[in-house]
Amino acid sequence: MKASTLQEPWILEGFQECVDGFWVWESNQFYISSRIKTRLGYDQFADKKFTDPNWWREFVHPDDINKLKKFLKDIVNNEVKIRQIEFRIRHYHGYWVWFLVHCHVNPYHHDQPQVLGTFSDVSSYRLLHDQLEKTIGDLEVVSHEKSHFISHLNHEIRTPLNGIIGGLTLLQDTNLTDKQKDYIRNIHASADLLLSLVNEVLDVSKIAAGKLEIDTMDFDLKKVIQQTISMLTPAAQQKNFPLSSTWIKICLKL
Numbered sequence: 224m225k226a227s228t229l230q231e232p233w234i235l236e237g238f239q240e241c242v243d244g245f246w247v248w249e250s251n252q253f254y255i256s257s258r259i260k261t262r263l264g265y266d267q268f269a270d271k272k273f274t275d276p277n278w279w280r281e282f283v284h285p286d287d288i289n290k291l292k293k294f295l296k297d298i299v300n301n302e303v304k305i306r307q308i309e310f311r312i313r314h315y316h317g318y319w320v321w322f323l324v325h326c327h328v329n330p331y332h333h334d335q336p337q338v339l340g341t342f343s344d345v346s347s348y349r350l351l352h353d354q355l356e357k358t359i360g361d362l363e364v365v366s367h368e369k370s371h372f373i374s375h376l377n378h379e380i381r382t383p384l385n386g387i388i389g390g391l392t393l394l395q396d397t398n399l400t401d402k403q404k405d406y407i408r409n410i411h412a413s414a415d416l417l418l419s420l421v422n423e424v425l426d427v428s429k430i431a432a433g434k435l436e437i438d439t440m441d442f443d444l445k446k447v448i449q450q451t452i453s454m455l456t457p458a459a460q461q462k463n464f465p466l467s468s469t470w471i472k473i474c475l476k477l
Contacts, residue, residue, distance in 0.1 A: 243322075244342035253278060259342050264315030284311035284319055298326050299336040309345065321349040373424060380421050388414045405453075412450045 244259025255273045260266075263282075265273070272278055283291055287310035294308045306326040311319040323345045329337035391411045399407065452466060459466040 242341045243344045246340055246342070248336070248338045250336070262344065263312060263320060282312050284313070287311055295338075298328055298338060301328065309349075320344060321346045377421055377424055381418070384414060384418055384421065388418065409453045409457075413454050416454070 243262060244256045246256065246259070247254045253274055255278075260273060272281065279291060280288065291308065291310050298306060306328075307323060308326075309321060309323050311321055314320050321344070323343040324340050325343075326338055326340040329339075388411065391407055391414065395404065395407050395411075456466055
């Protein structure tokens with residue numbers, strides 16, 4: 224490409240069409256492209272406020288002004304590596320439009336700062352971003368409330384259940400027939416199983432909080448099967464359903 228080609232009008236016109244808008248700041252002069260003023264709903268010919276270097280004091284969102292001032296100062300002093308910023312500009316009809324602005328400082332002009340940049344309308348992205356943050360926040364609240372409910376429910380169930388288990392333990396020390404002792408053992412095993420289920424419910428809330436700890440425990444498989452059969456036998460007998468287990472001893476050679 225020849226050097227003279229760079230001065231042709233089509234390059235500037237093409238640049239204007241490739242971005243949502245651009246701006247140039249030099250000393251006390253400020254220029255903002257007509258396309259960005261049109262996007263903001265302002266008359267590109269009648270409105271002269273955008274030519275004032277301090278235009279942003281009137282049009283930029285109050286929460287973004289200090290951030291923008293610091294950014295421009297750092298840009299001029301060459302104190303930032305990422306020369307882009309997001310802020311809101313007020314539309315003619317009163318609502319706020321989010322823009323992503325990229326900047327470039329003329330490195331060959333040291334007397335007065337010369338800065339140019341581009342505007343990109345990111346309102347749709349910001350809307351999705353804000354909705355996503357709100358959704359995540361709502362889910363965190365729901366998760367916290369669920370964990371609180373499970374923890375409270377766990378406590379409310381555990382307290383009377385421990386009372387039942389304690390009562391059964393005291394009852395076992397009294398004079399009982401063998402059949403009554405068998406009943407007590409079955410009730411005690413069922414209560415222990417229920418207590419373990421309550422603890423597992425609490426483990427679910429720990430999983431959500433990322434605090435679950437896994438313990439390794441030895442157990443007697445034959446005893447577990449026998450206790451299961453004993454607990455299910457009364458219900459099986461009411462339905463005339465035979466229930467039994469067969470234990471086969473297997474020797475494994477390792």
